[in-house]
Amino acid sequence: MDEAVHWAEQIVQSMNNRDLDRAERLSVLYVQACPEAAQGWALLGQTLLERQQGAMAQMAFQRAWLLDPEANWVQAAYAALGRSQPGPVRQDMLELLKVKRVTVTAAIMVRNEERCIERCLHSLIGAVDEIVVMDTGSTDRTLDIVRKFPEVKLYETEWRDSFSQVRNEMLSLLTSDWVLWVDADEVLHRDDARHVREIAGLFDDSELPVILQVWMVNQYGAHYQQDFSQSRMFSLRHGLRYSGRIHEQLAPQGGLEERVNTISRKARIRLIHDGYDPVIWQGRLKSERSMKLLQLMVEEEPLNPSGWFFYGRECFNNGDYDRAMDCLQEAERLAPAAPGFTAIGMVQLYRAKIHLLRQEWGEASRLCKELLRQAPDYPDAHYYLAQAQAGQARELVRQAHKDMAAYHESIAAYRGTEPPDPEVKAWRAGLLMAELAVRSGKLAEARKLLRYYAQRFPEVGPLRTELQHLEGKINRLMGDNAALSNWSE
Known part of the structure; x- marks a missing residue:
């Protein structure tokens, strides 16, 4: 370095x-x-x-x-x-x-993919040396469509509630040097087709297994979002295998704790994915399947923090926040004993989100700060920390209003030996009430208060200064609104 x-x-x-x-x-x-x-x-x-x-x-x-x-x-x-x-x-x-010449297989697991499998296969022909499709029980035209492609090797297997089982079965069938996993609802970007073998050749001589995270381009209606979180491409000579019934994880045969002995790299191999498009996505059915498999995962591997994290994330997405919190806390408890578990930051982020929904600003803030200590440049942690701090600020403003109301009640009945500050009673309390009104977005109320106290106490500079500042702010806002109205007309 x-x-x-x-x-x-x-x-x-x-x-x-x-x-x-x-x-x-x-x-x-x-x-x-x-x-x-x-x-x-x-x-x-x-x-x-x-x-x-x-x-x-x-x-x-x-x-x-x-x-x-x-x-x-x-x-x-x-x-x-x-x-x-x-x-x-x-x-x-x-x-x-020039790079080392290596062979690559595109591996595709399918079930009832007649909508999209043909375009997927077309995008891969020529980009890889072999295409292997494993069907897990299609009842539509998927098999007939795949059979139209003489270049494709088609296999069928029984679905046993485990994505890892199918992937590992497919790995045993491959004869190439590398594998690129592609989903049926994805298309390889045509500009990247010639780079699939190239990127494999660049990393083929690495002593440690290199796991490539490809460029996922996810379509959401008319919008696209990029994602590099999915490990899709790796050399077959290192014996990597999958574990977990769903959200399967890739690791050396020694287990997930050996994941630390691998190298993860991002690669500009773009897969265009439309499976998240609201028009297409079968959200309820997929969620039910995911919950079933995740429940089995945590029952079979109760000491695996990954299963608890994925289970908690799915519960969060389903709106079951109490159950999600329980799962996420269990994942965090188990994490220190699992060196291959790298999602502790995401565990903390989802916990922070739940605390935000509960308006527990302090705990949300603490978790975000902890995450930022681990990953200072993670944008979402900054965003949710700001959200927690904004919630705390709103809460403080509300509490300040209550305390000012208590001040006005107590000042009228106060009979103590320590005299109250006469300036507070005369005009400082009014100035603070105006400030709280501004912070609450009540500019007209704030101006009314400041005008009243400035008229009563014309010699007090802070009152005049705050009133002038507020008047200028209101005038600017009115000017902006007028300009916007003229533009819209």
Whole structure:
């Protein structure tokens, strides 16, 4: 890692000094030593781009993007390519880009997928060396459709309430070097078809098993959301196997605790998925099936925190928050004894969501802060922490209103030996009431209070200042509303 940082610094320095020959030499050394490092390919692409060799630069950028699908430089790099000269086709660069030749099987588990299986298969032909389909009891036209494809190997098996059982059975049938798991309601992006074998070849020599998380593009009506959480591609020579009846997890044969001895990487292999589209998704039926399998999972593996987490998440999605909390707390209790369990942050996040629904702001805030200590850059933890703090703020404002009401009641009847502050009684209480009205969104009420007290106590500067500030705010809002009204007309 230190050597890679050194290379990167030297390459950037060379480019800044316009020593492009040296920058290119160092970039080549970088990618030769670490062909799976996206940064090296991106720096090589930038160097070639500076030399007006756009065609070769584009190939280097393609490799970098394949290895780092979330890279934030992509748009700028491709815009610059559009302004660059193509330059010569260099044989040395083509040789550098070559990868080990490996074979890949696309594996698809199906049941009653007549709606989508044909387009799925079409998208995979040519992208992989073999397509294997395992049917688990279709009663529609799925089997007839699959049989129209002579390239596809079709098998049938009995459904035994376990996705892992079917996947492991399929793994025993595969003869390729790598496997890419695809669901029937997914389509391989046509621009990525030629990169499936490439990404496998880049990681094939790794001593530790490399598990690739592909780029899921989930369709929700007219909107799309990306997701990199699904492990879909890996080498078969390491003997990885699945466990769990549902939300199955991949690990070495030693069990989930051996998952720490694997490498997870994201890859720009895009699968377009429409199964979550509200028009298509059979939510109730899938939820009933999931609950059944999850119940079996926690009964069979009561010490596995993964089962309890998935069970709790499903209960949460079904609105059973009490049961969800029980499951999530059990997952958190079991987590320290399961080093392969990596979802403790998500356990805390779902617990925080439940506390938010219960308006238990303090506990929600605590859990979000704990999650941020583990993952400081996780956006959702920041969002839900802000939601908890906003809830606390609203609660404090409500309590402040109650305390001010109690002040007005007590000041009228107070007979104690310690005299109350006369300024509070005269105008400070009114100023605070106006502030609380502003925080509650009651600007007209706040202005009325401030005008009243400013008229009674014209010598008090804070009253005049707050009134002027509020008047300006109201005038700006009225101006914005007028402009919006004119625009809409």
